[in-house]
Every structure is written in structure tokens, then in C-alpha cells.
Amino acid sequence: MKQMPAEYYQLMEQLQAVDFVLVELTLYLDTHDDDLEAVKQFNHYVKERKRIKKAFESQYGPLQQFGNSYSDFPWNWNDSPWPWQV
Secondary structure: OOOOOHHHHHHHHHHHHHHHHHHHHHHHHHHOOOOHHHHHHHHHHHHHHHHHHHHHHHHHOOOOOOOOOOOOOOOOOOOOOOHHHO
16 A cells, blocks of 8 residues: 555545535435525535645645546546555
8 A cells, every 4th residue: 555645644534524524414405405504514615625625636636537627737647546545
């Protein structure tokens, strides 16, 4: 298993935590669509996820394929270790 810098793991953990919050808020909002505070929380964490994802990808490469992440030139999709390889 390839060892990455500590910041790699910190950013990955932050992404996982925000993703968990977004899944839970999505489930809640599916049955409570008129809860303004929950919608505000959801939008806050969407913005936070984008910020963390941008920070991660600028240092360690793309997280997702199929148009969800940009690539540097030359094509760098296979340069970084996959998240499950670290």
C-alpha cells in the first residue's frame, strides 16, 4: 500500500464526513422538504464539499471520472493512487 502525506488522509476524511452529512440530510429532506434550516444546512455542506474536493484534486489529482473531475495535461487520471489503494 502506498503511503501518502498526512494531508491526503485528512482531506479524504473531511470529504467522507461531509458526504455522510449530505446523505443524511438528503434522506431527511426527502420526507421534510419544507424544512428551511435543513435546506440551508444541505447547501452549506454542498459548498463545503466543493471546497474540499477542489483542494484535494489540486494536490492529488482527480477523485471521480466521467466528467465529474477535471484533468491536468497530460491526462492524469491514472497518476494518483486510487482512494482505496492508500
